[in-house]
Amino acid sequence: MLSAVEHSAVLHAAGVHERDGGAVSAVGVSRTGAVRVDAFAEAVAVPGTALACLQTANHEVGTLQPVAEVAAACREAGVPLLVDAAQTAGRLPLPEGWSVLTASAHKWGGPPGVGVLVVRKGTRFRSPLPEDEREGRRVPGFENVPAIVAAAAALRAGLAEEHEQERLSALVDRIRRTVPRVVPDVEVIGEDEDRAPHIVTFSCLYVAGEALLTELDKAGFAVSSGSSCTASTLRPSHVLEAMGVLTHGNIRVSLPRGASAADVDRFLEVLPGIVRRIRQEAGVSS
Amino acid sequence: MPYSETAREEQPRTPSLTIDALGKKCPIPIIWLAQRIGEVPLNAVVAVLADDPAAYTDVPAWCRLKSHPHVGTYELPEGGWSIHVRRNY
Numbered sequence A: 001m002l003s004a005v006e007h008s009a010v011l012h013a014a015g016v017h018e019r020d021g022g023a024v025s026a027v028g029v030s031r032t033g034a035v036r037v038d039a040f041a042e043a044v045a046v047p048g049t050a051l052a053c054l055q056t057a058n059h060e061v062g063t064l065q066p067v068a069e070v071a072a073a074c075r076e077a078g079v080p081l082l083v084d085a086a087q088t089a090g091r092l093p094l095p096e097g098w099s100v101l102t103a104s105a106h107k108w109g110g111p112p113g114v115g116v117l118v119v120r121k122g123t124r125f126r127s128p129l130p131e132d133e134r135e136g137r138r139v140p141g142f143e144n145v146p147a148i149v150a151a152a153a154a155l156r157a158g159l160a161e162e163h164e165q166e167r168l169s170a171l172v173d174r175i176r177r178t179v180p181r182v183v184p185d186v187e188v189i190g191e192d193e194d195r196a197p198h199i200v201t202f203s204c205l206y207v208a209g210e211a212l213l214t215e216l217d218k219a220g221f222a223v224s225s226g227s228s229c230t231a232s233t234l235r236p237s238h239v240l241e242a243m244g245v246l247t248h249g250n251i252r253v254s255l256p257r258g259a260s261a262a263d264v265d266r267f268l269e270v271l272p273g274i275v276r277r278i279r280q281e282a283g284v285s286s
Numbered sequence B: 001m002p003y004s005e006t007a008r009e010e011q012p013r014t015p016s017l018t019i020d021a022l023g024k025k026c027p028i029p030i031i032w033l034a035q036r037i038g039e040v041p042l043n044a045v046v047a048v049l050a051d052d053p054a055a056y057t058d059v060p061a062w063c064r065l066k067s068h069p070h071v072g073t074y075e076l077p078e079g080g081w082s083i084h085v086r087r088n089y
Helices: A008-019 A037-044 A067-077 A145-160 A164-182 A209-218 A238-243 A261-281 B028-039 B053-066
Strands: A052-055 A081-084 A100-104 A115-119 A186-189 A199-204 A250-254 B017-021 B045-050 B070-075 B081-086
Touching: A008 A052, A037 A052, A037 A067, A052 A067, A067 A081, A164 A186, A164 A199, A164 A261, A209 A250, A209 A261, A238 B053, B017 B028, B028 B045, B028 B053, B045 B053, B053 B070, B053 B081
Parallel strands: A052 A081, A081 A100, B017 B045
Antiparallel strands: A100 A115, A186 A199, A199 A250, B045 B081, B070 B081
16 A cells, blocks of 8 residues: 555556556545545555555655654554655655665766665565575666765765755745745645755646746756656646646756755746746736 | 545536536636636536546646635546536635
């Protein structure tokens, strides 16, 4: 079982389990994207539940998940908990209570293709991959050791920049507070405080997300819309759907390490005019 | 589903205006709804017919943002939904 707002990578793994004859249940979320702890506890207590999955923070809206409370419910039900820490590893302390933890090096500035899998002692674990004798039968084939060392070096370098996450979080705060003041008919999405430091998402009424992306790109900003990982399917983002918030006109800003306050200010300067122009072209007066 | 929280327990009442946005991608159904809701009397119902999956979430979300009650969402036999909105102001 999992939350309805997990990353598509987790949902696809659940889909494989279903194709193999297993069952998957998804627990809904609040308007801000936080999983409902009561419903999660209820679902995990269903007899026969083999594994629960929960992200540390949502990848589209940044909302932190109540991992500690969910972990307590899993412990009580005797169900192992997989925590997907991809959004917060290297940015925030790891939460407690997981049985298996995953993360991805490229999210903290390491090389792509390096993942982290931590299996707590005492957790029953068997790799779904073909077995060979390496790495305790967890990963077949030869590891890319230079990339793994680079991932560790990038993590260390990131952690050494003590105040970078606070600085990014303050810039996200600036975007969250400014956008509703300068753009009419906009909804800033996700938790105000309990959120990842670097992600902010908002939706503009009456505007196509693709049009916003194109115009912002011309202005020099590479942002995302809806679900970056499934954008090609033309389905609305499953995260925004589960939250019951606007799925169109959606913009996600992910601040990279070193993003400057001047860039954020320029973004906030150009955004209102771009939204106004697109609305005018669509015949909307706001 | 989040929309069901705002849906009212009542019979679908005959809409005063039906906006046919079948085949139109979001945000067009919502643009048309915003442009035309003023044509019906206060408390009358507007039906938006739409089959873009985004409309299923976005029309109720528009209702919440613009403080017009979302009366209900009803499946159409030919696919898509009739999404009923009550004009509040």
